[in-house]
Amino acid sequence: MTDKGRNAKLYNRVINWADIPETELRKGVRRRVYSTDEVMVAHHSLDVGMDLNPHSHDDFDQLVYIAEGRCNYHVEGVAHEMTAGSFLLVPKGAVHYIEPLEEPCVNIDFFVPPREDFAKSLSYLDDLP
Numbered sequence: 001m002t003d004k005g006r007n008a009k010l011y012n013r014v015i016n017w018a019d020i021p022e023t024e025l026r027k028g029v030r031r032r033v034y035s036t037d038e039v040m041v042a043h044h045s046l047d048v049g050m051d052l053n054p055h056s057h058d059d060f061d062q063l064v065y066i067a068e069g070r071c072n073y074h075v076e077g078v079a080h081e082m083t084a085g086s087f088l089l090v091p092k093g094a095v096h097y098i099e100p101l102e103e104p105c106v107n108i109d110f111f112v113p114p115r116e117d118f119a120k121s122l123s124y125l126d127d128l129p
Helices: 116-126
Strands: 023-026 029-035 040-046 062-075 078-083 087-090 096-111
Touching: 029 116, 040 062
Parallel strands: none
Antiparallel strands: 023 029, 029 040, 040 096, 062 078, 062 087, 062 096
16 A cells, blocks of 8 residues: 555546455455445345355445345345345344345455455555556
């Protein structure tokens, strides 16, 4: 990151998901992360039968977008059926997880401010010319 922050390198630059390094988090879950200084976007490719991961975030809401496929998105014990094109806002502190029902299932998460625990996934941005 430059002294002026990450945005200085990203203004007017096209980056494709396919060019972002993918990390396998656990069985059936692969992630790519893009972030500016103000917002983070996480692209998840999910397999039916993946290891589920109920969790919560105390510091931020999570905006979920389903780009492909169909899933149940569980929030505080309620299953919300989602299809491609669906959005869901998960409030901070709510226990939530995704359960893919068909493949491919692609989930895009938006975080404001960017998650500090995902920062290690962003080293490729520092290497941009």
